[in-house]
Amino acid sequence: MSGLKEHRASLDAAQRAVLDAKVVGGERPALEWLGLLGPVLAHDVRIGEALERVRRRTYAASSTFVGGWIVAIVSGVAGVAPLGVAAGVVVVLALLTIVALRVERRRLRTQDLEGEPLRLTAALLPILAEDAAPGTPVALDLDLTGHRTDAKKLGKSDTYRKGAYHAIVDTFYDDPFLRARVRFADGAQVSIAGRVQSRVSRKTKRSQSNKIKTKIKTKTRTTYEVDVRFPDRNYAAVPTTSGGPSPSGTDRERVRTAPGRTAVRERRVIKAVGPRVALDAAHVVDLVAHAYDRVDPTRRKKLR
Amino acid sequence: MSTASLDPCACKRGFFTLRDCERAATRTCDVCRRRICDEHRAPRVQATVCVECSARQAEDDAVEPLVRTDGRPGVGPVNAGEGPQVVAPEDATASTARYRRRYYDRHGYEPMWWGTHDSTWSGDGFRWYDDGTDDDGGGFGDS
Ligand SMILES: [Zn+2]
Numbered sequence: 290m291s292g293l294k295e296h297r298a299s300l301d302a303a304q305r306a307v308l309d310a311k312v313v314g315g316e317r318p319a320l321e322w323l324g325l326l327g328p329v330l331a332h333d334v335r336i337g338e339a340l341e342r343v344r345r346r347t348y349a350a351s352s353t354f355v356g357g358w359i360v361a362i363v364s365g366v367a368g369v370a371p372l373g374v375a376a377g378v379v380v381v382l383a384l385l386t387i388v389a390l391r392v393e394r395r396r397l398r399t400q401d402l403e404g405e406p407l408r409l410t411a412a413l414l415p416i417l418a419e420d421a422a423p424g425t426p427v428a429l430d431l432d433l434t435g436h437r438t439d440a441k442k443l444g445k446s447d448t449y450r451k452g453a454y455h456a457i458v459d460t461f462y463d464d465p466f467l468r469a470r471v472r473f474a475d476g477a478q479v480s481i482a483g484r485v486q487s488r489v490s491r492k493t494k495r496s497q498s499n500k501i502k503t504k505i506k507t508k509t510r511t512t513y514e515v516d517v518r519f520p521d522r523n524y525a526a527v528p529t530t531s532g533g534p535s536p537s538g539t540d541r542e543r544v545r546t547a548p549g550r551t552a553v554r555e556r557r558v559i560k561a562v563g564p565r566v567a568l569d570a571a572h573v574v575d576l577v578a579h580a581y582d583r584v585d586p587t588r589r590k591k592l593r
Numbered sequence: 594m595s596t597a598s599l600d601p602c603a604c605k606r607g608f609f610t611l612r613d614c615e616r617a618a619t620r621t622c623d624v625c626r627r628r629i630c631d632e633h634r635a636p637r638v639q640a641t642v643c644v645e646c647s648a649r650q651a652e653d654d655a656v657e658p659l660v661r662t663d664g665r666p667g668v669g670p671v672n673a674g675e676g677p678q679v680v681a682p683e684d685a686t687a688s689t690a691r692y693r694r695r696y697y698d699r700h701g702y703e704p705m706w707w708g709t710h711d712s713t714w715s716g717d718g719f720r721w722y723d724d725g726t727d728d729d730g731g732g733f734g735d736s
């Protein structure tokens with residue numbers, strides 16, 4: 290598509306490598322990561338827009354194809370030869386357009402990234418940059434290949450029946466798309482993880498007219514997890530709370546104290562129906578904030 | 594690590610914890626009159642305003658209703674678009690200052706305070722170890 294090639298050419302080698310490999314790994318300062326990944330995200334948005342244009346053109350070409358057929362048949366029946374020939378030409382051109390758009394769609398889809406994990410990470414990086422210890426990198430592992438690729442497949446269920454459906458097969462996927470680690474200026478070691486688990490149910494039933502009908506239903510479960518290890522020299526666990534649900538009620542929380550540190554783990558699960566998974570960095574911010582709510586400062590020092 | 598300037602920036606760094614910026618100040622904020630560094634200047638053409646004052650103004654001007662997805666006050670995720678957004682690295686400091694202000698105000702989060710006292714933050718809740726003694730002024734490198 291026009292513009293995509295030029296935009297890709299404007300990216301540097303490291304950014305093009307992310308587009309090709311669809312995985313990101315390594316250690317860099319937070320804002321350096323943002324400088325690397327921001328333009329990659331912008332490119333992925335362009336790919337998404339190009340795919341949408343292809344989808345709309347395919348729809349238009351398909352409509353033209355069907356319309357052309359109808360005109361051709363009608364003019365054939367009515368014996369209006371010139372119109373029939375013209376309609377035939379339109380049908381052929383529409384078909385060629387559809388084939389070309391199919392090829393373009395396939396090409397674009399091989400370049401398309403799973404954009405949401407990238408967006409989540411890019412939104413989070415400025416916040417990590419604020420709290421990161423000076424000169425400390427963020428260790429990042431990001432998988433943008435997709436939540437339900439063959440590599441993410443865990444397995445299939447046996448065929449079972451339920452309600453009107455005489456055959457249901459569930460396929461399970463697990464995509465741990467994000468792992469990030471950083472040391473904050475206060476000495477806290479922060480780990481962030483994101484994972485999307487999917488269940489794709491292929492359900493088959495016979496309709497009243499005895500036709501076989503198949504429906505595909507996707508359910509997803511997104512888990513955000515934050516681990517913070519607070520050093521004893523600055524923090525102690527808040528005495529009253531230990532374990533149990535955190536303030537939001539739906540989150541899971543675990544507080545463990547050991548010599549030298551207090552470890553707090555916060556977890557939030559978001560369930561959704563449908564293939565699309567929307568991620569939000571606000572969940573991660575909430576979980577880190579909740580972890581900090583589990584400790585109190587143990588000394589009065591100025592932190593530089 | 595300590596690059597304490599004689600004329601340090603008065604803005605605070607951090608999101609979950611707050612500490613002094615300590616970069617050398619280059620100008621004075623038109624609103625709070627504190628001395629600030631280049632990084633903590635909000636991107637405005639006309640005036641010199643620090644990112645903290647700019648964030649306060651933006652939050653005061655914000656009129657969108659606050660509706661949280663879990664319906665609880667003070668905690669939990671808020672509506673889409675409410676979370677941190679993707680920005681360019683050069684806009685990260687100002688953008689995060691604004692999100693920080695909004696997050697503190699709307700979620701009731703009280704950051705750990707690891708900086709020097711600043712009366713412009715006196716209306717905010719934050720946490721520090723209070724044993725009645727004065728700030729010993731030490732850094733973390735000495736422990
Ligand atoms: Zn100011």
Ligand SMILES: [Zn+2]
Pocket residue numbers: 602603604614615616629630631632633
């Ligand atoms: Zn500053």
